[in-house]
Amino acid sequence: MKILTLIPAAIFATTPALAGPYANIETQSKFAGSDYSKTSTDFFVGYEGEVGGLDYFIEGGPSMTTVDGGETDTIPAGKVGLSVKASERLKVYGELSASFDKVNDYGTKVGVKYNF
Numbered sequence: 669m670k671i672l673t674l675i676p677a678a679i680f681a682t683t684p685a686l687a688g689p690y691a692n693i694e695t696q697s698k699f700a701g702s703d704y705s706k707t708s709t710d711f712f713v714g715y716e717g718e719v720g721g722l723d724y725f726i727e728g729g730p731s732m733t734t735v736d737g738g739e740t741d742t743i744p745a746g747k748v749g750l751s752v753k754a755s756e757r758l759k760v761y762g763e764l765s766a767s768f769d770k771v772n773d774y775g776t777k778v779g780v781k782y783n784f
Contacts, residue, residue, distance in 0.1 A: 687717035692727055708733040708767075710745060723751045731767055743769045749777075757783045 714727025728746025751761035763777040
């Protein structure tokens with residue numbers, strides 16, 4: 669009988685992580701020196717997966733932004749990103765973000781990550 673309880677645990681432990689939908693809540697505050705300017709909180713739903721050796725994600729949803737001394741505004745926003753293993757220890761990644769208000773705001777991020 670004990671073996672029957674160990675089988676599901678063994679299967680779960682050897683199953684690879686599954687790609688798919690997720691939720692991501694993230695807060696960012698901006699400062700220039702000690703001068704605070706704004707805080708944004710993103711409430712995103714996304715999807716991540718892999719095609720060949722390329723990992724990807726796409727996420728979006730409402731972003732609540734409060735400027736210093738101002739009101740809170742909710743606007744649509746999102747991100748897409750890719751990463752690829754360049755070697756056993758080196759990963760290269762990139763990200764594009766956008767928020768859509770009276771003046772659209774775009775951002776990019778690229779980098780490398782080395783694991784020791």
